[in-house]
Amino acid sequence: MIALAIILAAAAFVFAGFAVWPVARKQPRWLAPSILAGLVGVAGVTYLAGGQPQAPGVPYQHAAAERMAANPDDLEPVAQVERLRDMLREDDTNAVVWAQLGRMLARSERELEAINAFQRSLRLELNARTLSDLGQTFMNLNDGRVTDEARAAFEEARRIDPDLPEPDFFLGLQAFQSGDVETAETIWLDLIERLNDQGPYRILISEQVFQLLSQPQVNTEAVEAAAASEDFDPRQRIADMVQRLETRVASGDAGFADHLRLIRVREMLGDDEGGMATLQAARDRFAEREGAMTILDLLAAALQADEGQSE
Numbered sequence: 001m002i003a004l005a006i007i008l009a010a011a012a013f014v015f016a017g018f019a020v021w022p023v024a025r026k027q028p029r030w031l032a033p034s035i036l037a038g039l040v041g042v043a044g045v046t047y048l049a050g051g052q053p054q055a056p057g058v059p060y061q062h063a064a065a066e067r068m069a070a071n072p073d074d075l076e077p078v079a080q081v082e083r084l085r086d087m088l089r090e091d092d093t094n095a096v097v098w099a100q101l102g103r104m105l106a107r108s109e110r111e112l113e114a115i116n117a118f119q120r121s122l123r124l125e126l127n128a129r130t131l132s133d134l135g136q137t138f139m140n141l142n143d144g145r146v147t148d149e150a151r152a153a154f155e156e157a158r159r160i161d162p163d164l165p166e167p168d169f170f171l172g173l174q175a176f177q178s179g180d181v182e183t184a185e186t187i188w189l190d191l192i193e194r195l196n197d198q199g200p201y202r203i204l205i206s207e208q209v210f211q212l213l214s215q216p217q218v219n220t221e222a223v224e225a226a227a228a229s230e231d232f233d234p235r236q237r238i239a240d241m242v243q244r245l246e247t248r249v250a251s252g253d254a255g256f257a258d259h260l261r262l263i264r265v266r267e268m269l270g271d272d273e274g275g276m277a278t279l280q281a282a283r284d285r286f287a288e289r290e291g292a293m294t295i296l297d298l299l300a301a302a303l304q305a306d307e308g309q310s311e
Contacts, residue, residue: 080104095125103133111141128161135170146174165191165201169208176212181257185213189256189291206295214260216241241265249281256292259285263299275303 084101088094098121105114118134121127135153139146146154151174154167172187188209195202245262248254254262259282266275279300286292 077104077108081108092120093124095121095127095130098124099127099130099133102130102137106133106137106140109140111137115141126156126160128157128164128167131157131160132164132166132170135167139170146170146177150174163194165195165205169205172209173212181213182255185256188213189289192291192294193289202294203298206291206298210260210295210299213257214264216261216265238265238269242269249278252285254285256282256286256289260295260299267303272303276300279303 081101081104084097084104087097088101091097098117102114102117102121105111105117114137115134118130118137121130122134131153135146135150135157138150138153142150151171154170154174157164158167158171168187168191172184172191175181175187176184188205192202192206192209195205242262242265245254245258245265248258249262259278263275263278263282266272266278279296282296283293286296
């Protein structure tokens with residue numbers, strides 16, 4: 001405000017004048033403070049009459065108007081975030097916009113800000129998708145681990161919307177990370193069976209489940225101790241692992257994950273015939289589990305494609 005600036009400048013001039021002007025020094029001591037106080041009072045009245053402390057500045061208003069008029073898809077991520085903040089400055093009770101802001105911040109790896117935005121949204125309206133996004137953001141903040149906070153968010157999301165696939169997948173991952181492979185296997189196969197055959201989630205989740213369940217179970221401490229010994233032979237350790245898996249599969253005690261591990265190890269060793277034999281054994285064993293058969297069908301197609309490329 002120009003008027004306010006002039007008044008404050010006059011106050012500064014008066015104060016400086018009484019400090020340096022010889023004639024002014026001869027005036028009563030109360031005069032300078034009185035004049036200064038009067039000018040400050042006038043400035044306050046002027047500001048209260050015309051000032052708008054909560055109003056954004058003109059440059060901000062112009063930029064915000066441009067963002068609101070633009071197609072959001074045409075904006076850079078930073079501008080998209082600011083556009084959502086513009087909307088929340090107008091109405092901070094919009095749960096949908098808070099959730100959208102959380103997703104944008106999470107994609108920008110600003111997890112703490114994203115968590116705050118998701119929580120603001122959930123205080124306004126409970127939503128399964130927002131809860132699932134909150135849980136995944138907690139995971140991203142903890143290097144992919146399903147923490148207690150993430151698990152609680154996924155469980156609440158599943159309670160609100162049992163058909164949403166992500167919460168069950170990550171709850172299965174939590175069991176897998178804690179070493180309970182059997183529970184993870186059950187959760188994941190049940191989830192795959194519920195998904196639509198034509199939907200994108202069924203194939204995507206099936207591929208992820210295979211990658212996880214087929215991971216060899218390795219005792220890191222034991223491997224490090226063995227590697228330190230003079231007679232360590234990595235090929236022999238792999239052969240021992242294959243033999244253990246083969247024994248379990250042949251005895252009928254192997255779970256679905258054991259079959260997948262054996263298929264994966266044989267594939268890595270170039271034993272295509274052995275891999276296909278194990279695949280067929282898994283088909284016979286888990287023929288009644290639709291979720292298992294979905295994974296095995298994808299795996300068979302991948303193995304056949306690899307065989308075709310090698311010929």
